[in-house]
Amino acid sequence: MSIKHAYVHRFMAMTVPCEVTLIASDSATLARNIEANTRRLEAKFNFYSDTSMLTETINQRSGKRVVIDTETRDILVKVREYSIATQNIFDITVGTVKTLLQNSAKTREQVYQDAVPYMGLAAWDIEDNILIMHFPITQLDLGGVIKEVAVDQAIAIVEQASGALINFGGDVRASGCKVDGSDFVVGVVNPHQQTQALFALPLRNQALTTSAHYARRQQFSDQESSHILASQDTHRQVISVTVVADSALQAGIMSTALTINPRLTVPEEIGFALIDEQLNVHQNTDFLLS
Secondary structure (H helix, E strand, C coil), X not given: CCCCCCEEEEEEECCEEEEEEEECCCHHHHHHHHHHHHHHHHHHCCCCCCCCHXXXXXXXXXXXXXXXXXXXXXXXXXXXXHHHHCCCCCCHHHXXXXXXXXXXXXXXXXXXXXXXXXXXXXXXXXXXXXXXXXXXXXXXXXXXXXXXXXXXXXXXXXXXXXXXXXXXXXEEEEEECCCCCCCEXXXXXXXXXXXXXXXXXXXXXXXXXXXXXXXXXXXXXXXXXXXXXXXXCCCCCEEEEEEEECCHHHHHHHHHHHHHCCCCXXXXXXXEEEEECCCCEEECCCCCCC
């Protein structure tokens, strides 16, 4: 049976609008499965929930060694691999900063002075199914990766579909093609006019994420900063970064890291475009904006 129209399913999860576009014979069932799995991941890894696995098992741990399930282990192994590739710029131990902010009204400098000794890749490790947390104060926040994990898992759920486009709040992954055989086309938001696209590009069997400083803010006692937390404001010129990679998880980690350090050297297979305050686009490959 030939499929003449794409099936679109929308829902809210992880604080963002989620859209699933499918070209498959059982699209409605697959879409419901994706939504259910996304909500499962949200509940399991929610940093701000007292009942999430992340809070109860990892961040409220009683000892140095924590037994974790296979899914959590696999996610953390990948996160560690990609964090190493960013030279530790991307750091899930930023939860340490957020926890200190919740408990006191400190300046940015004071918070990072207190947190930095207990952050970074040296603060945690994995051996088999054991997560090792070297310091009691260290807190993990997977808010910067779980939405991307949900996108990647959504593609795995619909692996038999002839076409799929998953878009969770701008974290996108495409599989296959549209009904007419053409590539999916994804627009990237203009930072100054967020109802408009600054550019668009075709996407097939790839992921695309955009990290931007304008989206949300974080309040310290002495200043307001980007929600993408770093010890110093290194991003005054670059306000948005779009990355194309094989997985949403890899793309998301790289796009976040590049907003903190736009000069970061990334793997050759990664395509990226940096947008500055004047809306100039700086790209490392000619396929990105072809």
